[in-house]
Amino acid sequence: MTPDVCLIVPTIRDFECLRSYFQNARRHDFALDRLHVVLITEDHCPLEEMRTMLNDAAVEGEVFDETRRRRWFEENEIVEYFHLIPEASHAQTSFGLLYMWANDFSYGLFIDDDTLPHPDFDYFGTHMTNLDFEGEVECVRADSRWVNVLYQNAERHGLYPRGYPYAAMDETITVGTKYVNDVVASQGLWTNVPDLDAVRILMDGDLQGQAQTRIAAADYDGNFVAERNQYLTVCSMNLAFKREIIPAFYQLPMDDNPWNVGRFDDIWSGVFLKHAASVLDKEILTGYPLCEHNKASRPTFDDLVNEAPGLELNEHLWRLIDDVGTGADSYAEVFAAMAGVLADGDWSTYNNGAFLNQIGEFMLDWLDCLAELADDRRRLLADD
Numbered sequence: 421m422t423p424d425v426c427l428i429v430p431t432i433r434d435f436e437c438l439r440s441y442f443q444n445a446r447r448h449d450f451a452l453d454r455l456h457v458v459l460i461t462e463d464h465c466p467l468e469e470m471r472t473m474l475n476d477a478a479v480e481g482e483v484f485d486e487t488r489r490r491r492w493f494e495e496n497e498i499v500e501y502f503h504l505i506p507e508a509s510h511a512q513t514s515f516g517l518l519y520m521w522a523n524d525f526s527y528g529l530f531i532d533d534d535t536l537p538h539p540d541f542d543y544f545g546t547h548m549t550n551l552d553f554e555g556e557v558e559c560v561r562a563d564s565r566w567v568n569v570l571y572q573n574a575e576r577h578g579l580y581p582r583g584y585p586y587a588a589m590d591e592t593i594t595v596g597t598k599y600v601n602d603v604v605a606s607q608g609l610w611t612n613v614p615d616l617d618a619v620r621i622l623m624d625g626d627l628q629g630q631a632q633t634r635i636a637a638a639d640y641d642g643n644f645v646a647e648r649n650q651y652l653t654v655c656s657m658n659l660a661f662k663r664e665i666i667p668a669f670y671q672l673p674m675d676d677n678p679w680n681v682g683r684f685d686d687i688w689s690g691v692f693l694k695h696a697a698s699v700l701d702k703e704i705l706t707g708y709p710l711c712e713h714n715k716a717s718r719p720t721f722d723d724l725v726n727e728a729p730g731l732e733l734n735e736h737l738w739r740l741i742d743d744v745g746t747g748a749d750s751y752a753e754v755f756a757a758m759a760g761v762l763a764d765g766d767w768s769t770y771n772n773g774a775f776l777n778q779i780g781e782f783m784l785d786w787l788d789c790l791a792e793l794a795d796d797r798r799r800l801l802a803d804d
Contacts, residue, residue, distance in 0.1 A: 423456035423480055425544070426525040428516030431533040433716070435470050439542060440536045442477045448542035455544075457481030458516045458524065460489075461510065487795050489515055496522060501789040504782060506676035511654060511685035514671040522793045527551065528666075528786075532657035534714050538611060540637060541709035547660035550606035550643065550705045557705065558644040559598035564588035566738075567646040567704055569609060569653055573639040579624075579631075582617040583653040584685030585735050600645060600703045603692040604665050605693065606622075607706040608658035610713040611635050614703045615655050617683075618724035619731075629718040643707035648698045651738050653691025658711040667753035668696040670786040672779050675726070679772040682726035684734055691738050699745050732771045738764070740776070752787055759783035 429438065438457070445452050459470050463485045474481045484492065486507070492515075493499045505515045513530060520528050523667040529547060537543040560567045566588035570579050580589060584797050616624070616634045624631045646652045661669065697704055744761050745754035763780030767773030 421451060421453040422524070423454055424524075424526045425454050425456070425529045425548075426516065426520040426523070427455050427457045427531065428460065428513055428520070428528060429457065429480070429531050429533060430510055430513050430516075430528050431470075432462055432465055434533045435459060435461075435473060437533050437536055438473065438531070439477060441531065442479060444537040444539075444541075444543045448538045448545055450544040452477070452479050455479055455481075456523075458519055459483045460512050460515055461485050463487055484515065484519075492519070495598065498789055498792050498795065501785060501792075504599060504670075504673065504786055504789060506673040509673070509675040509682070509685070510656075511671040511674045514684075515667050516672075517669060517671070518789065518793065519535070520663065522791055526663055527660060528663065529660045530656040530658070531683065531711075532713075533712040534716060535610070535657055536714065538710040538712055543711070545708050546709035547606045547608065550708075551603055551660060551662060553603050553705060554601040556597050556599055558642065559596050559647055559729065560593055560644050561647040561650050562588070562591040562593045564591035566591065567650055569607070570614070570639070572633070572641045572644075577614075577615065577633050577635065579614050579633060579635070580620060581653045581655065581682060582615050582620075583655075583690075583734060585738070587735055595644075598645060598647070600705070602702050603705045604697060604702045605654070605659065605661040605704040606635040607639060607654055608660075608711055609635075609707060610655075610711050611637055611639075611656060613713045613715040614659065615713065618720050618727050621720050622724070627720050629720045629723055630715055638712055640707060640710065643705050645703045645705055646694070648701070650693050650698075651689055651691060652704070652706065654693060654704065656689075658709070659711065665693060665751055666697070667787060667790055668755040669693050670755075670783055673782055677775060677778065679729050679775045680726070681730040681733070681772060681775050683723065684727075684730045687734070688737060692741065692755060692758055693740055695738075695758065696745070696751050699748055699754050700751065701717035729772050730775070733773070733776060736770060737776070752790075755783060756787055759787070
């Protein structure tokens with residue numbers, strides 16, 4: 421079987437977690453030959469051990485440290501876009517998106533290396549079923565226009581996830597149902613350590629970056645979608661998606677910038693994706709499969725230092741692009757409209773507002789890079 425799922429895993433720590441995902445696939449009769457694994461790592465990491473792990477599991481895949489990533493850009497004659505992938509950042513997952521775009525994968529899947537598949541779920545099979553789903557599903561809206569992905573048992577734990585705007589808290593939600601037939605992303609949630617930002621972890625009384633309040637499988641009650649023109653946080657630790665969204669799903673360059681903005685790469689890419697999905701009448705299905713999040717202990721204040729430069733921008737970003745791209749008929753067209761607004765705007769009233777200008781320019785470069793890869797691929801297919 422030719423692989424149709426590109427499994428993208430950023431890792432500098434516990435790449436061995438993938439053995440558990442492969443075991444889960446075998447237990448549930450998911451064909452591992454559907455997977456092509458892309459491990460995104462650094463030059464100092466044990467590359468041969470990573471390759472050995474894939475060989476032992478009999479799973480197709482490649483390992484890309486920084487040196488090999490640069491070589492890939494050179495081989496594809498797009499080295500002028502190497503700046504799109506930040507150094508030493510989780511947002512290097514964007515390289516996986518470029519790799520997927522240059523090859524014949526119908527689906528992508530992000531997994532973080534501090535997770536394990538939840539034993540109650542057919543991990544890969546559930547994601548694929550979600551992406552093919554047609555039917556009635558729970559549909560949620562909030563008067564703040566932000567849906568808390570933890571709403572189903574919020575009266576117990578009172579948590580809001582990383583990236584949820586503070587101004588959108590204390591929302592009133594309305595839950596109904598909706599018929600959906602075009603799911604483009606499947607966002608699985610998590611048990612054990614909740615995905616919170618540093619301020620909320622501190623408010624939860626934890627100095628080790630994890631939070632005292634934990635999440636259990638019983639806190640979830642099935643899949644849902646956020647209503648059209650509503651927003652929700654999109655976390656890339658457990659996320660499957662269709663190839664078509666890649667033009668609007670650039671993982672924003674974080675950490676490696678003059679403003680030291682970090683830890684909003686997947687959150688902001690999720691804002692752009694949800695807006696594009698609303699414009700195009702597509703859906704992000706959230707809920708199952710669950711994964712177990714085993715975030716390593718680290719000083720909460722380290723995360724706070726990384727998040728603080730972007731906190732104010734996170735409150736306003738969604739409003740800046742909220743009415744952009746109406747009437748567009750492609751992800752690239754919506755993304756270009758959002759990029760243009762950010763690149764050309766005067767954001768000097770915000771702390772580190774110039775970062776929005778930079779990411780707007782990078783977003784436009786992202787679309788140019790994808791266009792060059794698509795042209796090269798078409799030429800290659802024509803030569804064949």
